[in-house]
Amino acid sequence: MSSILVVDDEPDIRLLCRLILEGAGHRVSEAATAEVALGLLRTTSADFVVLDIRMPGMGGWEMLARVQHDERLDQMKVIICSAHAGPVDQRRASAEGAHGFLAKPFLPDELLRVVQAAPAPAG
């Protein structure tokens, strides 16, 4: 079981992720913006972040960069979840340190597979 933070400005997508991930026994929290998500991560920890790219305010790439530079969060794995699913986006995700890439639209099994495929947290 992992703790997973879902960051997406679409409430339905957050609910969908919550239902899928909780159905598989994971603990889920949500944030509607990257700013809220970074605030949450100051007080709570997560094993995974499922991160949308195109959001009002801070975008997903910016948040990914901040997470990469935060020592306290270096155990956390980021899964990019975007409707921009071209090869450029996929390459960029892995180049910038994301642990997985999920193209929208996705089915429940695909989300679970990406979470399970990410390497287990070290230590």
Next chain:
Amino acid sequence: MRLDLDGRVVAWNRAAARILGSRSKLASGAPFIDAIVDRDGWPVLLARAINGERTEGFHIEVQQGNGRNIPVVIALVPLRDERDRTVGLSLVLRDLSEQVFAQQTLAESERRVTRAEALALTGSFVVDVHGSAQWSAGMYRIHGTDPAQFTVTLADHLGLVLEQDRGRVSKALEHAMSGEVPPGVDHRVRHTDGTVTWVFMAVEPRLDARGQILGVSGVCQDITARMASETALHDALRREQAVSDELRRVDALKDEFLATVSHELRTPLTSIAGFAALLRQAAPERADLVEPIERNAGEMHRLIQHLLDQARLESGRVILEPTQFVLADAVRSVVANTATLLGQTTVFVDIAPDITVVMDVDGFGHILRNLLGNAAKHAGGATIVVSAQVTDGTVIVSVADEGPGIAPEHQEHLFDPFFQVPGEYRSVRGTGLGLAIVRRYVELQGGKVWCESTFGSGATFYFTIPTPQSDSP
């Protein structure tokens, strides 16, 4: 030669004999007038001489002994005795034939130059170190000035040049005057009647034998017609540029629009497909209600994908980056990412794990996804088999379905854009673009695509992946 007062030849020397020729009919005692071709002026001349007047520089033609006429200049001088009476005449002849020939040649070559200048709209000029100039006829024509009313100095010349261009012309002349050969100068001149024309000028220094600068020599050419066509061409190019800039802008706008639309459509589609899948898990007994939602979500996903693929192909900006990859892994990855397209269709991958190919991964994804989507659409619910074989270094990938198959007469049109099998018994909707996109991507990578089908028992689509020469097993 000596003449008496009647104009008869009394004596002649050798020089005179050379001019008139040894066989001249002028013998001693013959009147000189016999040798003259045009005799009108001679009597007056003779009368004046007898009256004591000298005549010099008088031009006449005389006939030589061989019958040829030659031009001569004569001086007729009275000879006086001690009481100042005219007792005889001295006639001096100078042969002008060489000089006249040279002058004729010169005149002829000048005429030729003038005609060439008129034809080529050119002119030539020289300027001395003091700024005095000499212009050829062509120069006057080019500058729209009358030779009779226009005295040429360097300052006059520059005065005809439009003020905006005068500096450059002046500088070129200065450079030539200081011994350099400056590049040619295109400039405008204003004619006396106000017309403005374009002139090309090339100048170089004129040097004497010791290398001292005598001035400048130059040529000019009227290039108005050339400039007009160049300007027209330039204008046309600029208009063309503006149109293509606008097209590019609109094209970029279209791409941006499509990217946004596809993003905005995919987000709700994620919810529809995702919640439908959850619903199927929660209420398996109502799968009959969930299935149409899933199928329609798959169809919508395909439509969005076609829209984007076609737009990208149309814009001609598909950049292929071939890399080497394991075929079976790539197929499984595409199948896994195509779940919403496939709905309840099962895909069986039957490919040897050691087959590797070199092609653009993204292009491969487009090809396979569209073939899978096509198979799922026409043979939904059944099994699709993806397999591969290697023949003569070429990898052939096949996608086989168990659908209704395709009648032979429709098979050749399958890959045409917007083709739909007419009267298909099941109502199968779509953009009609999927297989056209497949063909474009296959052919972009040097491969072939075709279909084999027996009507009523499924269809198999094949595409080839050429292997680079050096990588052949």
